[in-house]
Amino acid sequence: MDIRILENAGTSLARVRTLEAQIADIDSLCGHSITVVGNKNSGDYSDPTPKAMLKLERLREKLLIEKEQAAQDYIAAETELKNIPDEETRRILYWRYIKRYTWNEISAALGPGNTADMLKQRHSRFIRREKRAMLKGVSSGRGGVTAHECV
Numbered sequence: 019m020d021i022r023i024l025e026n027a028g029t030s031l032a033r034v035r036t037l038e039a040q041i042a043d044i045d046s047l048c049g050h051s052i053t054v055v056g057n058k059n060s061g062d063y064s065d066p067t068p069k070a071m072l073k074l075e076r077l078r079e080k081l082l083i084e085k086e087q088a089a090q091d092y093i094a095a096e097t098e099l100k101n102i103p104d105e106e107t108r109r110i111l112y113w114r115y116i117k118r119y120t121w122n123e124i125s126a127a128l129g130p131g132n133t134a135d136m137l138k139q140r141h142s143r144f145i146r147r148e149k150r151a152m153l154k155g156v157s158s159g160r161g162g163v164t165a166h167e168c169v
Contacts, residue, residue: 023095024095120134
């Protein structure tokens with residue numbers, strides 16, 4: 019199990035969400051264009067600023083690239099998660115690394131009897147177990163976690 023793959027997927031998805039928010043902000047501003055007085059033969063008219071439109075176009079291009087990367091990272095993360103036999107552990111790792119939920123949010127999602135502290139402990143035990151398997155060279159079918167990945 020390589021936690022970095024899950025972290026990369028979460029980071030990629032967060033970048034996509036950030037770009038989408040930036041685009042929405044600029045797009046809404048362009049919808050309320052600057053009014054220029056005394057031009058275009060009819061007096062007042064609205065025209066989005068060229069600078070804002072250029073920024074919007076660059077962000078949209080960047081978003082397409084980021085979406086492609088996010089899709090690749092997500093597929094890699096799904097593959098890693100499918101190798102974890104315990105469904106609840108898979109959900110915990112998915113919510114923690116890909117969805118970026120807090121331990122309290124994961125606890126609420128799993129329902130009663132799952133405290134944030136219990137989930138942190140379960141996560142730590144899973145990572146330690148994977149690290150030991152990797153260090154022993156035992157292939158559990160899940161890969162291994164290197165020491166610097168166990169944060």
